[in-house]
Amino acid sequence: MADDDMTTSPPLNSELYKQIVAVTGPSGVLTGTDASSRSCDPLCITPTLAGMIVRPADIEQLARVISLCARFNQPMVVQGGRTGVAGGAYSEPDDVVISLERMNKIEDICVASQTAVVQAGVTIEALQNAVQAQGLFYPIDLGSKGTATLGGTIATNAGGNRVIRWGMTRQNILGIEAVLADGTLVSSLGRLLKNNTGYDLKHLFIGSEGTFGVVSRAVVKLVPLPSTHYVAFVSVASFDKVVALLARARRLPILSAFEVMWSDFYSLVAPDALSKGPVAPGQPYYILIEGLGYNETADQMIFNEFLEEALASELMVDAVVAASEKQCQDFWRVREGTEAIVREMSPFIAFDVSVEIPCVEAYLSAVREALCTPYPEARFVTFGHLGDNNIHLGITVGPHTHDVAHHIEQLVYAALPRFGGAITAEHGIGQFKKAFMKEQKSSGEKEVMRRMRAAMDPARLINREVMF
Amino acid sequence: MADDDMTTSPPLNSELYKQIVAVTGPSGVLTGTDASSRSCDPLCITPTLAGMIVRPADIEQLARVISLCARFNQPMVVQGGRTGVAGGAYSEPDDVVISLERMNKIEDICVASQTAVVQAGVTIEALQNAVQAQGLFYPIDLGSKGTATLGGTIATNAGGNRVIRWGMTRQNILGIEAVLADGTLVSSLGRLLKNNTGYDLKHLFIGSEGTFGVVSRAVVKLVPLPSTHYVAFVSVASFDKVVALLARARRLPILSAFEVMWSDFYSLVAPDALSKGPVAPGQPYYILIEGLGYNETADQMIFNEFLEEALASELMVDAVVAASEKQCQDFWRVREGTEAIVREMSPFIAFDVSVEIPCVEAYLSAVREALCTPYPEARFVTFGHLGDNNIHLGITVGPHTHDVAHHIEQLVYAALPRFGGAITAEHGIGQFKKAFMKEQKSSGEKEVMRRMRAAMDPARLINREVMF
Numbered sequence: 001m002a003d004d005d006m007t008t009s010p011p012l013n014s015e016l017y018k019q020i021v022a023v024t025g026p027s028g029v030l031t032g033t034d035a036s037s038r039s040c041d042p043l044c045i046t047p048t049l050a051g052m053i054v055r056p057a058d059i060e061q062l063a064r065v066i067s068l069c070a071r072f073n074q075p076m077v078v079q080g081g082r083t084g085v086a087g088g089a090y091s092e093p094d095d096v097v098i099s100l101e102r103m104n105k106i107e108d109i110c111v112a113s114q115t116a117v118v119q120a121g122v123t124i125e126a127l128q129n130a131v132q133a134q135g136l137f138y139p140i141d142l143g144s145k146g147t148a149t150l151g152g153t154i155a156t157n158a159g160g161n162r163v164i165r166w167g168m169t170r171q172n173i174l175g176i177e178a179v180l181a182d183g184t185l186v187s188s189l190g191r192l193l194k195n196n197t198g199y200d201l202k203h204l205f206i207g208s209e210g211t212f213g214v215v216s217r218a219v220v221k222l223v224p225l226p227s228t229h230y231v232a233f234v235s236v237a238s239f240d241k242v243v244a245l246l247a248r249a250r251r252l253p254i255l256s257a258f259e260v261m262w263s264d265f266y267s268l269v270a271p272d273a274l275s276k277g278p279v280a281p282g283q284p285y286y287i288l289i290e291g292l293g294y295n296e297t298a299d300q301m302i303f304n305e306f307l308e309e310a311l312a313s314e315l316m317v318d319a320v321v322a323a324s325e326k327q328c329q330d331f332w333r334v335r336e337g338t339e340a341i342v343r344e345m346s347p348f349i350a351f352d353v354s355v356e357i358p359c360v361e362a363y364l365s366a367v368r369e370a371l372c373t374p375y376p377e378a379r380f381v382t383f384g385h386l387g388d389n390n391i392h393l394g395i396t397v398g399p400h401t402h403d404v405a406h407h408i409e410q411l412v413y414a415a416l417p418r419f420g421g422a423i424t425a426e427h428g429i430g431q432f433k434k435a436f437m438k439e440q441k442s443s444g445e446k447e448v449m450r451r452m453r454a455a456m457d458p459a460r461l462i463n464r465e466v467m468f
Numbered sequence: 469m470a471d472d473d474m475t476t477s478p479p480l481n482s483e484l485y486k487q488i489v490a491v492t493g494p495s496g497v498l499t500g501t502d503a504s505s506r507s508c509d510p511l512c513i514t515p516t517l518a519g520m521i522v523r524p525a526d527i528e529q530l531a532r533v534i535s536l537c538a539r540f541n542q543p544m545v546v547q548g549g550r551t552g553v554a555g556g557a558y559s560e561p562d563d564v565v566i567s568l569e570r571m572n573k574i575e576d577i578c579v580a581s582q583t584a585v586v587q588a589g590v591t592i593e594a595l596q597n598a599v600q601a602q603g604l605f606y607p608i609d610l611g612s613k614g615t616a617t618l619g620g621t622i623a624t625n626a627g628g629n630r631v632i633r634w635g636m637t638r639q640n641i642l643g644i645e646a647v648l649a650d651g652t653l654v655s656s657l658g659r660l661l662k663n664n665t666g667y668d669l670k671h672l673f674i675g676s677e678g679t680f681g682v683v684s685r686a687v688v689k690l691v692p693l694p695s696t697h698y699v700a701f702v703s704v705a706s707f708d709k710v711v712a713l714l715a716r717a718r719r720l721p722i723l724s725a726f727e728v729m730w731s732d733f734y735s736l737v738a739p740d741a742l743s744k745g746p747v748a749p750g751q752p753y754y755i756l757i758e759g760l761g762y763n764e765t766a767d768q769m770i771f772n773e774f775l776e777e778a779l780a781s782e783l784m785v786d787a788v789v790a791a792s793e794k795q796c797q798d799f800w801r802v803r804e805g806t807e808a809i810v811r812e813m814s815p816f817i818a819f820d821v822s823v824e825i826p827c828v829e830a831y832l833s834a835v836r837e838a839l840c841t842p843y844p845e846a847r848f849v850t851f852g853h854l855g856d857n858n859i860h861l862g863i864t865v866g867p868h869t870h871d872v873a874h875h876i877e878q879l880v881y882a883a884l885p886r887f888g889g890a891i892t893a894e895h896g897i898g899q900f901k902k903a904f905m906k907e908q909k910s911s912g913e914k915e916v917m918r919r920m921r922a923a924m925d926p927a928r929l930i931n932r933e934v935m936f
Contacts, residue, residue, distance in 0.1 A: 112711050112826040113857075114718070157664055168662065170671075171639060186912035192822040194636065194856040194893040196625055196675055198905055198935060199917050203638075203671035207664055224719045243580050250582070251692045251762040253721030294719040295773065298766040305763065354660040358580040388662040389581075425662035437666055444654035448924070449667050455923035456916070467666060 067183030080152025086430025120151025157207030273337035535651030548620025554898025588619025625675030
């Protein structure tokens, strides 16, 4: 924000800049290298091209800044923790970035109603730590939780590892406050679980990737902090048995994760994450099964009974239960150990598809078949949240051009409709998947989406390059 | 649909009538007394005033009928099972009613993915029975389930007794198909739990009370059929203890209902529903606590441990656990025994408010205080799904005018904003609560609702008198 910076990288409109600074104070605006040095992508350094990053300190400043931008017909890009991998935070030189980073207070935690009122710029980890101190738990669990913000996870309807028990971000939000692209404040901050008083507006904003407005605050729903933790690591001989095991696991009320790793994943990651993998190699599937509960004796009983019955029914080849919290963490390190993938597979193309559960293996076969002729050298790494239909797939063909990457994406996505699939389960469309979404949505869906966006942001001022 | 009927009650537009019959066949259209004899209200006989009830047999007929109505600028009212108590199914003489009753097939039940594809006219009970035969469970539990249809419960986001565990209808729907007011077919029938591919359109239609279009089909999410069932009936000496007991009950992963009855309810209903109430009278609160699980030994252990600890902590005065499935049903009959209320309290005014949990008792005091001067004779009956914030309140002042009823409604609703409340938790706005909603929503909320409706049904042809 120094004058020097402004000289080298002048804000788009000096009158707008002046009026914004009058609202936020000079510390509320970043320009020059203070702005450009911020990467918009967690995986590769991507400078912020927008000439100005505005950081309102509260909801009043936010609404006034957005009203000003609207009056100047100024395109805006909204940024949370910039951990998204779909390009949703990317900006152009003629954008103004609005960052919620200074709106980072947890305003209230109510133990009796198990709710909290939280500003959009609070990180998921900060929220989790604060509510944990009160015996409560915010169940959204993401690798990027130290940086990802509540606002960003609401805009993208973030998922993660525990969706099978507690749902996506959508299921954990009770109320919302947002500012539309013209500065209209929409306050819908109820703490009520049940409320059929008109349209449920939070669901409009959740998962809209910032295309309707900027989420400024939310009421989150909390659950009692679990006091028991069980993790098993098992190997399975066929996909049919994986599906049967999932059906049985769903009868565990404490089930909190069912993470499937294909052998291409396990053989690459396990030796790297642990000196010795939790179970013997040589099987096609490995699964991390987690339970989080509240009663040591009963939870241990049902978790062990489930595993014993599954072994007796020959649904599993091998199973080991973590004997300590340390070992629970070790098992999770296998599931989350991406270092070996980055090291051995780079450059790779990452996918986040959803497929109907019974069709997952058929879908993967179709993908491998589609790729084998044009790319015989293709290597895969496959894992996912199977109970949520979500398969993460990494594909490498060695160093490749952008056209090759695009061609591989086309092949991977083209196989989806046959299996009831979707091109993104949790990462969202952002800027990167727009073209593919257009191909896969029905005409009615596209018509409704177009009408909704036109109703909320007719001038397309907010996140104009995002989604469609 | 006989010619005689048509003579006495001619359809609104004979050309439209002719074209609709050409689409649906004569059996697809009811007129005259076949139409008028259908009540739009489950509580009092309210004839269908619309001259014509159209009953499409499939999605193609539905879309064509709606397109025809749109071309003739013909207002439409959508009807499901007509069990709603907010007047959402009421029609005027110049309306055409569209009934989904002939679209009543369960098209598919998939055990592996625990989903079903269901037409809108299927009743909740028929759906539950069909999936139960496959070892699955659709957890929405309503008194009117024998008549209420899936489409109607989607339009109203129906709740019921087990929201605390499985959420409202919204949380149990994966995909939706609908027809907009201009006939546009919106097919978004995915079976995926996780799908962030663009806006999640099902959430637009769920709870919109038919103001965006007609839901024709849905994919429902199922859970494994529970195999254990525990019901306790307890009495509690103070509201603080009720809240503390609820917090402990939330640590039961098998908790499926936490139904609070105030002494005004218990003293009226219990002697009527059972020869002897489950627990001794004389306490201010009575609670039915239910667990549904999958492991006899473990579930019984945690349910009993929970009760023993609550007794030892003096959170409860008395507690009895149902010793048989028959006794489980008996305890539920106390909770659902409305005959005594109808007999002793009629005419009464029924409320379905939501209030922040810690404020429930303060809210009820405020209501009693507001009513005691103008209506010293007022009597109350109070019960609800406390974990969901939902309090059902019946008030009688004896025979009264419409103005008195309206005045009492004003007083009951006026106290809500102070306690973070809402005028309807699960019944919806319909035609009856429009004026009150207008008073209680923020200006930003009203603006967004207005824009959404204008985008989906600019001519306001569908359910024009509903919601706002």
